[in-house]
Amino acid sequence: EVQLVESGGGLVQPGGSLRLSCAASGFIFSSHSMSWVRQAPGKGLECISFISPTSNTYYADSVKGRFTISRDNAKNSLYLQMDSLTAEDTAVYYCARDLSTVTRVFDYWGQGTLVTVSS
């Protein structure tokens, strides 16, 4: 059974940093592209970062230069290092798997971890 479990969320002050993790199981992690998608309270979905199996990365303009996505295929884990956080980064953060490297659609999602940026 495919499982994605996020952790690392919490309350952080503006300007602070946080590192999110996503533990993957039930599939060959190293074969799949992964992404982080966030959802501000009561708002829609925003895809903020992507990483291919070979660690090619993309970022949304809203997080470029502040967030860093990475993966450790040996540990079946995905990470998101978030720096220079602002109130606008307050959201539930989901990790999501691409169905395949050809069909890049989010077929599995984690349950999400809440990040709150506030003083």
Place this chain on the structure above:
Amino acid sequence: EIVLTQSPATLSLSPGERATLSCRASQSVSSYLAWFQQKPGQAPRLLIYDASNRATGIPARFSGSGSGTDFTLTISSLEPEDFAVYYCQQRSNWPRTFGQGTKVEIK
């Protein structure tokens, strides 16, 4: 960035009725359009990908159509568990973008 516009914002229907949700892209996304369902407190669930392909385990009452800039999600006969928010999402260009959502509520 490709903007996806969903309509209507809210759809009020009764169980058993047919639901038709629309998604329009600001430029062609070919067939690279997916639909997701999200219930309160839950992660989104993939329903349809590449415009018309049902994801694994999705009931046949869900169907998708369209190409280019205009897409439709149809729920042929609403079940009680189908009342939720639905998002379309394109994978034609980075960043992958989502529509703002259509809420299907019980009338």
